[in-house]
Amino acid sequence: xxxxxxxxxxxxxxxxxxxxxxxxxxxxxxxxxxxxxxxxxxxxxxxxxxxxxxxxxxxxxxxxxxxxxxxxxxxxxxxxxxxxxxxxxxxxxxxxxxxxxxxxxxxxxxxxxxxxxxxxxxxxxxxxxxxxxxxxxxxxxxxxxxxxxxxxxxxxxxxxxxxxxxxxxxxxxxxxxxxxxxxxxxxxxxxxxxxxxxxxxxxxxxxxxxxxxxxxxxxxxxxxxxxxxxxxxxxxxxxxxxxxxx
Numbered sequence: 416x417x418x419x420x421x422x423x424x425x426x427x428x429x430x431x432x433x434x435x436x437x438x439x440x441x442x443x444x445x446x447x448x449x450x451x452x453x454x455x456x457x458x459x460x461x462x463x464x465x466x467x468x469x470x471x472x473x474x475x476x477x478x479x480x481x482x483x484x485x486x487x488x489x490x491x492x493x494x495x496x497x498x499x500x501x502x503x504x505x506x507x508x509x510x511x512x513x514x515x516x517x518x519x520x521x522x523x524x525x526x527x528x529x530x531x532x533x534x535x536x537x538x539x540x541x542x543x544x545x546x547x548x549x550x551x552x553x554x555x556x557x558x559x560x561x562x563x564x565x566x567x568x569x570x571x572x573x574x575x576x577x578x579x580x581x582x583x584x585x586x587x588x589x590x591x592x593x594x595x596x597x598x599x600x601x602x603x604x605x606x607x608x609x610x611x612x613x614x615x616x617x618x619x620x621x622x623x624x625x626x627x628x629x630x631x632x633x634x635x636x637x638x639x640x641x642x643x644x645x646x647x648x649x650x651x652x653x654x655x656x657x658x659x660x661x
Contacts, residue, residue, distance in 0.1 A: 423534050423643035429502075437630050440621050445499030448496075448516030449619040451480035452589070470538060479595075483618040484516075486612065492551045493528075494522045495615040497579070502595065504537040504578035504602075505530055512537065512602040514580060514587070516617055522551075525624045528559075538575035539605075553577075553613040570651035579609035624646045 435455045443449040454477055486496050495518035497503065502514035513534075523529050528536045528543040535542035537561055538559070549561035549572075557577030563570060571578060580603035587595045597603055 419647045423640045427640040434633045435514050444621040448617045452477040484618040486615045494616050496612045496615040498610040506535045537578045543575045549625045555610050567652040581606040
């Protein structure tokens with residue numbers, strides 16, 4: 416009886432968490448550079464329990480789908496997409512280095528190249544500064560050059576180079592802000608092999624149909640778990656009646 420109750424109870428609770436994760440994926444089906452979150456359940460025995468048959472169901476292994484999303488042409492110079500594997504380095508709100516595939520950048524009023532959320536994009540020596548009144552061009556290696564909008568348009572100036580990294584995917588962890596960081600907390604080394612496509616954005620890799628099927632499956636799973644709790648309640652009531660009659 417106790418095994419049934421504990422397994423069904425914790426399973427139902429964890430299934431609700433999985434439904435929330437699937438809903439989060441579906442909500443980001445159109446988010447630039449978003450990576451699908453993967454959740455798995457497994458049984459975990461209760462530590463120091465007097466009755467070893469009791470076990471919890473826990474959302475113990477959370478992973479991410481790092482497959483690339485489709486490239487969408489925007490023809491906007493400050494829109495950039497990593498081709499294949501790799502990441503843009505940005506400065507997170509807490510000052511640490513973090514990584515994103517969302518290359519929808521813009522220039523702030525102070526001339527800082529930043530994400531739509533206001534996070535500075537990191538170059539070879541820190542945040543990248545763009546001079547005023549210039550046109551920006553980005554090379555495949557992440558090099559940024561500018562051409563003045565007035566005067567001599569043959570005067571091309573090299574500004575900086577994007578810090579592009581490609582650490583092992585198993586060493587990356589998604590933070591509450593949606594950015595990825597190394598689990599060690601260190602900064603990844605720049606990888607010259609990473610390539611960038613200017614004028615493109617990477618779409619989300621969320622498979623909406625797959626997520627819908629998963630949501631239906633989880634709903635049925637939750638229904639089954641609640642029925643198991645009802646069955647346990649009925650069994651307990653029947654057992655109590657038998658004991659009362661004896």
